[in-house]
Amino acid sequence: MAQASITDLYPSRVTDMPSITERQDPALWCDLNAPPPGPLTREQLAAFERDGFLFLPDVFTPDEVERFRMELSRMANDSELRGKEETVLEEDGEMVRSIFRIHRLSDVFRKLAKDPRVADAARQVLGSDVYIHQSRINLKKPLYGKGFFWHSDFETWHVEDGMPRPRAVSASVALTENNEFNGPVMVIPGSHKRFVACVGETPDDYYKQSLRKQEAGTPDLESMQTLVAESSIQAPKGAPGGVLFFECNMMHGSTENLSPFPRSNAFFVFNSVENTLAEPFSGKEPRPEFAGERDFTPVGDL
Amino acid sequence: MAQASITDLYPSRVTDMPSITERQDPALWCDLNAPPPGPLTREQLAAFERDGFLFLPDVFTPDEVERFRMELSRMANDSELRGKEETVLEEDGEMVRSIFRIHRLSDVFRKLAKDPRVADAARQVLGSDVYIHQSRINLKKPLYGKGFFWHSDFETWHVEDGMPRPRAVSASVALTENNEFNGPVMVIPGSHKRFVACVGETPDDYYKQSLRKQEAGTPDLESMQTLVAESSIQAPKGAPGGVLFFECNMMHGSTENLSPFPRSNAFFVFNSVENTLAEPFSGKEPRPEFAGERDFTPVGDL
Numbered sequence: 001m002a003q004a005s006i007t008d009l010y011p012s013r014v015t016d017m018p019s020i021t022e023r024q025d026p027a028l029w030c031d032l033n034a035p036p037p038g039p040l041t042r043e044q045l046a047a048f049e050r051d052g053f054l055f056l057p058d059v060f061t062p063d064e065v066e067r068f069r070m071e072l073s074r075m076a077n078d079s080e081l082r083g084k085e086e087t088v089l090e091e092d093g094e095m096v097r098s099i100f101r102i103h104r105l106s107d108v109f110r111k112l113a114k115d116p117r118v119a120d121a122a123r124q125v126l127g128s129d130v131y132i133h134q135s136r137i138n139l140k141k142p143l144y145g146k147g148f149f150w151h152s153d154f155e156t157w158h159v160e161d162g163m164p165r166p167r168a169v170s171a172s173v174a175l176t177e178n179n180e181f182n183g184p185v186m187v188i189p190g191s192h193k194r195f196v197a198c199v200g201e202t203p204d205d206y207y208k209q210s211l212r213k214q215e216a217g218t219p220d221l222e223s224m225q226t227l228v229a230e231s232s233i234q235a236p237k238g239a240p241g242g243v244l245f246f247e248c249n250m251m252h253g254s255t256e257n258l259s260p261f262p263r264s265n266a267f268f269v270f271n272s273v274e275n276t277l278a279e280p281f282s283g284k285e286p287r288p289e290f291a292g293e294r295d296f297t298p299v300g301d302l
Numbered sequence: 303m304a305q306a307s308i309t310d311l312y313p314s315r316v317t318d319m320p321s322i323t324e325r326q327d328p329a330l331w332c333d334l335n336a337p338p339p340g341p342l343t344r345e346q347l348a349a350f351e352r353d354g355f356l357f358l359p360d361v362f363t364p365d366e367v368e369r370f371r372m373e374l375s376r377m378a379n380d381s382e383l384r385g386k387e388e389t390v391l392e393e394d395g396e397m398v399r400s401i402f403r404i405h406r407l408s409d410v411f412r413k414l415a416k417d418p419r420v421a422d423a424a425r426q427v428l429g430s431d432v433y434i435h436q437s438r439i440n441l442k443k444p445l446y447g448k449g450f451f452w453h454s455d456f457e458t459w460h461v462e463d464g465m466p467r468p469r470a471v472s473a474s475v476a477l478t479e480n481n482e483f484n485g486p487v488m489v490i491p492g493s494h495k496r497f498v499a500c501v502g503e504t505p506d507d508y509y510k511q512s513l514r515k516q517e518a519g520t521p522d523l524e525s526m527q528t529l530v531a532e533s534s535i536q537a538p539k540g541a542p543g544g545v546l547f548f549e550c551n552m553m554h555g556s557t558e559n560l561s562p563f564p565r566s567n568a569f570f571v572f573n574s575v576e577n578t579l580a581e582p583f584s585g586k587e588p589r590p591e592f593a594g595e596r597d598f599t600p601v602g603d604l
Contacts, residue, residue, distance in 0.1 A: 142523055142526075142527075143451075143452070143523055143526060147557075147558065147560065149445075149560070150445070150560065180482055180537065181488060181535045181537070183557075186483060186560065221444055221445055221562055224444075224445060224562035225444075225562045225563070227562075228561070228562050228563075233483045233561060235482065235483070253560055254560075255449075255485070255557045255558055255560050256449065256557055256558060258449065258451070258452065258488065258555055258556075258557050259530070259535060260523055260526035260527045260529075260530050261527070261530075
């Protein structure tokens with residue numbers, strides 16, 4: 001599966017030595033002096049460029065959020081769906097950790113993916129039309145929902161899915177409150193401008209394990225200390241209906257949810273239609289489509 | 303090992319149904335109108351009675367903390383100590399999670415246990431002289447240090463050690479900063495006035511597992527929702543040198559440390575000399591002395 005035609009600008013999992021290198025690409029793909037039309041202001045686009053994320057409270061109304069939550073509840077209790085590979089369980093093999101491909105499995109979430117409040121924002125940031133590379137809901141069950149170790153999504157998507165460049169953005173729509181105690185997403189502002197090459201080889205069919213608990217493709221301690229020393233850790237928090245946009249190469253993670261109430265967010269990954277997938281840079285088989293979509297239909301046409 | 307002579311006022315792990323009952327004992331054992339001499343003011347004692355905890359910043363100076371940290375570093379790297387049962391490893395079997403009995407293993411920590419800033423405060427709260435029921439350092443390694451699930455210490459000490467009544471207080475001395483991102487202790491104010499009876503039996507030699515990851519003696523989801531709905535979750539944070547005092551029946555827990563810097567606290571559990579251990583209420587063998595001391599020498603005489 002190796003590809004001679006594309007130079008690997010972001011090699012990772014190829015040596016035993018971790019390294020931090022500079023990003024080779026823009027972090028914002030539109031012209032700030034003439035930004036494309038959309039919900040984000042020039043100031044917001046500049047903040048996204050600088051920090052790698054942008055948190056907007058109250059993007060969706062309580063009624064809209066209620067509809068999303070009912071749909072989530074329906075899906076989480078759908079026994080047929082539970083048997084599909086789109087449903088990823090916690091390591092205990094019982095609790096649902098994530099449901100993938102929600103933009104294909106659900107009309108409600110397909111409409112949410114196309115909503116201009118997220119899709120037009122993604123078009124602005126990426127300076128092009130966009131398609132959905134991945135979508136999912138992460139459910140962090142009360143008391144027992146596990147976290148997600150630090151990672152750059154782009155590192156995974158590049159190595160395991162063949163995404164050529166970091167020209168994708170995630171929108172995380174809060175379906176519940178995200179607070180200090182339920183495992184909110186933690187970000188390192190500015191880390192999207194650095195690329196942390198990870199050590200270790202990618203096992204075959206690694207997604208079957210990594211979607212429960214990631215090990216390959218995770219940064220080393222020294223790199224993490226460097227990134228945080230250069231910047232800080234932040235955890236954007238807020239009421240249901242808020243949206244966290246974050247650049248695909250931003251280092252992020254989250255802890256377990258030890259609160260006795262659930263935490264869930266719906267994620268939509270918008271990739272530029274000018275950045276569609278090649279073969280995985282690991283040389284392995286690509287992950288299945290629920291984890292890395294290979295149908296590049298623009299989101300507006302879904 | 304069952305004891306006919308003492309009525310079990312706080313039965314736990316005896317039925318399949320969890321329950322929440324009222325505390326049968328005072329939460330503060332001194333007279334607020336004539337408190338014993340010591341570092342805590344009447345207002346602080348009243349806050350402790352009401353909330354079940356009291357956080358005091360800057361109790362120890364940076365120089366003192368530096369001495370504690372050097373001693374911790376020495377102990378954590380002592381290969382002989384690592385082989386002793388006082389050292390509890392993480393589930394991976396490699397990283398040190400806790401070192402127990404530090405008031406016996408180390409002169410520095412013996413002196414800290416006797417320091418009036420903690421010991422006199424404990425004497426005030428408990429209205430009597432005190433001895434050390436347990437001491438330890440919890441090290442939460444950067445990125446990989448695991449958390450502690452919600453629990454009432456008294457539930458464990460009562461069932462597994464035979465502590466008759468909740469007349470003990472812990473002092474957690476911060477050796478590093480405790481912040482939002484490194485797994486600070488989380489408390490539920492007021493929860494010390496309720497007793498959550500847990501389900502399930504206590505396995506033989508349970509401490510060998512529970513000190514790494516507790517399962518028996520942990521509260522159920524519904525009880526936790528009740529406690530939090532009645533109150534809130536709080537996480538006292540601050541610089542090294544601060545002390546968190548908390549009542550032995552207060553529900554508390556902490557998440558993993560996903561930050562790339564260590565978090566460590568030294569814990570000293572002061573029990574009233576009028577509340578020394580009986581046989582465990584589980585009917586099992588008591589835990590070893592490093593987990594539940596059976597030498598009731600007042601701390602001042604150590």
